[in-house]
Every structure is written in structure tokens, then in C-alpha cells.
Amino acid sequence: MKPPQFDYAAPATLPEALALLAHPDGDARPLAGGQSLMPVLAFRLASPRLLVDLRRIEGMDRIDIDAQGVRMGAKVRWCDIERDARLRTALPPLAEAIGHVAHYQIRNRGTVGGSLAHADPAAELPGIAVACDATIEVASVRGTRNIAAADFFQGALATALEPDELVTAISFPAWPAGRASAFEELARRHGDFAMAGTAVWFDLDAAGRAHNTHIGVIGASDRPRRLTAAEAKLDGQVVDARSIGEAACAAAGACDPADDLHASAAYRRNLVGVLVERALARALAGTRGGLAAAGSTVNRSGESH
Numbered sequence: 001m002k003p004p005q006f007d008y009a010a011p012a013t014l015p016e017a018l019a020l021l022a023h024p025d026g027d028a029r030p031l032a033g034g035q036s037l038m039p040v041l042a043f044r045l046a047s048p049r050l051l052v053d054l055r056r057i058e059g060m061d062r063i064d065i066d067a068q069g070v071r072m073g074a075k076v077r078w079c080d081i082e083r084d085a086r087l088r089t090a091l092p093p094l095a096e097a098i099g100h101v102a103h104y105q106i107r108n109r110g111t112v113g114g115s116l117a118h119a120d121p122a123a124e125l126p127g128i129a130v131a132c133d134a135t136i137e138v139a140s141v142r143g144t145r146n147i148a149a150a151d152f153f154q155g156a157l158a159t160a161l162e163p164d165e166l167v168t169a170i171s172f173p174a175w176p177a178g179r180a181s182a183f184e185e186l187a188r189r190h191g192d193f194a195m196a197g198t199a200v201w202f203d204l205d206a207a208g209r210a211h212n213t214h215i216g217v218i219g220a221s222d223r224p225r226r227l228t229a230a231e232a233k234l235d236g237q238v239v240d241a242r243s244i245g246e247a248a249c250a251a252a253g254a255c256d257p258a259d260d261l262h263a264s265a266a267y268r269r270n271l272v273g274v275l276v277e278r279a280l281a282r283a284l285a286g287t288r289g290g291l292a293a294a295g296s297t298v299n300r301s302g303e304s305h
Contacts, residue, residue: 006050027050060074061077071172074112093132119155123193126224179203181199182200194218233249234247252269
């Protein structure tokens with residue numbers, strides 16, 4: 001199919017772009033990598049009057065890492081994340097998840113801002129954003145505001161963005177050395193959208209107990225979510241096969257996926273439990289190599305969920 005007719009503008013500055021997005025009819029859409037927007041246009045799921053191309057705007061393609069954490073501009077591409085070795089220690093869940101994002105051609109064009117604004121419930125970055133307590137920065141001619149990732153995503157392809165607002169950056173809190181984390185995902189084929197996925201992390205005290213546990217899931221709801229019931233099963237407990245199994249069972253029980261062409265709700269619910277189990281075991285093994293055997297004792301079949 002062919003996209004509908006539209007006008008096109010390529011402003012040189014962010015204020016110019018925001019002014020164009022603030023058109024009274026509210027019918028302008030920003031264009032960055034276009035990996036989500038162009039298919040939507042081709043299927044006539046959107047018919048904007050104006051496309052505002054962000055490619056000439058400078059300063060929105062930076063990855064800044066300091067003592068406060070990680071800040072990525074909205075025009076940062078997946079391939080930029082893939083090539084930045086600093087993220088392996090500054091934000092390990094994202095560095096691990098990036099290999100699951102589509103295929104090379106998509107990663108070479110797709111952008112951080114595009115993924116956040118599109119808000120696909122199976123997309124990796126929104127899930128990492130929610131699981132890692134990110135803050136999403138948005139701007140309009142009325143000013144700027146920061147939105148917690150958990151509040152930004154409001155449903156499938158639905159966000160807290162106003163029609164005239166633009167995602168400008170995303171910020172993640174600093175990541176301490178020694179924190180345990182892992183990302184797991186299952187798709188029918190590598191690069192497809194996840195049938196389900198999880199990002200987990202926790203801090204260990206000297207006695208091997210988990211604190212500040214975060215368990216986030218994608219592909220099993222209408223938006224990325226944290227599973228607080230599963231987190232509570234692990235938080236304050238010694239991390240071993242028993243506590244991991246209990247958290248995984250709670251994760252499966254906390255999900256309420258829908259049936260679709262790709263999988264039944266029951267399958268996805270079970271899959272979430274298995275993936276959370278694997279991720280927690282691998283996170284423990286990666287942080288405490290001497291306890292790697294604990295991960296090997298965890299049930300991988302999902303029969304207990």
C-alpha cells in the first residue's frame with residue numbers, strides 16, 4: 001500500500017520542530033528513523049497533514065554517561081547503543097537486550113525516541129525503561145516535562161504524550177557495580193517481536209539476600225509492566241533455587257495476557273514464569289560465579305507454573 005499525501009518539513013532546530021508540531025489542527029507527526037511510522041502510514045493507520053523530519057536537529061543523538069546515570073537523546077539509534085561498550089557496565093540490561101531488537105537494517109535506522117513513542121507492548125526498550133526506573137523527557141512549545149516510564153506507557157500504542165509533544169531523551173539512574181541483572185526473551189524467529197520477555201535485577205547483601213528487586217515483562221500485557229508480586233517473593237530472601245522458583249511462579253500468576261494468533265494466554269503466562277526463572281538464575285550466576293550451580297537446579301520446563 002501507499003502512504004497518504006502529506007506535507008514535509010525538516011527544521012534545523014528543536015524550537016522550530018516544536019512549533020511545527022504545535023499546529024492548531026494537531027495533525028503533525030515527527031519522523032526520526034521511520035521504522036515504526038512508515039509502516040503505519042503505508043497501512044493508512046495514520047494520515048498526518050505534516051511530517052516533521054528531525055534529522056537536521058543536532059544534539060539529540062548523544063549517549064551521555066556520568067555519575068548520575070545514562071542519558072540518551074531521542075535520535076540515538078539501536079546501532080549506536082550496540083557499538084557503545086560503556087553501556088555493558090553502565091546499563092547491562094539494555095546492552096544485553098539490544099541484540100534482540102529486530103534485524104541489522106532496522107537497528108541501523110530505528111531510534112530510541114521512535115520506540116518509546118510507538119509504545120509497542122512487546123518492544124524491548126519500553127520494557128527496559130519500566131524495569132530500570134527510567135525517566136522520559138518530553139518537550140513542546142509550552143515547555144518540558146519529565147515522565148516516569150511506568151506512567152508514560154498507558155496501553156498498546158498509547159502513551160502520555162500530548163499531540164504537540166516530542167520525546168527528546170530518556171534517562172536511567174546510575175547502575176552500581178556488582179548489581180545482578182539479566183534479560184531473557186523468546187520470539188518465534190530471531191528479530192521478531194517478543195512473545196514474552198523479561199528484564200530482572202536485584203542487589204545482593206553480604207548474606208546473599210536480594211534487595212531492590214525489579215522484575216519487568218514485555219509481550220504479556222497491553223504495556224510493559226513491573227511484576228511487584230513476584231518482586232516481593234524475592235526481596236529480602238536469600239537468592240537460591242527455591243526463592244527464584246517462588247518468584248517465577250508469582251510472575252506467571254501476575255500476568256494477564258490475551259489470546260492471539262501467535263499464542264494462547266495460558267502459553268504466554270507459562271512462558272513468563274519460565275523466562276523470569278531463567279533470568280533470575282542467570283543474574284545470580286553472573287554476579288556470584290561460585291553459586292552458578294544454583295541456576296542449574298532451577299526448573300527450565302515451566303511445569304511448576
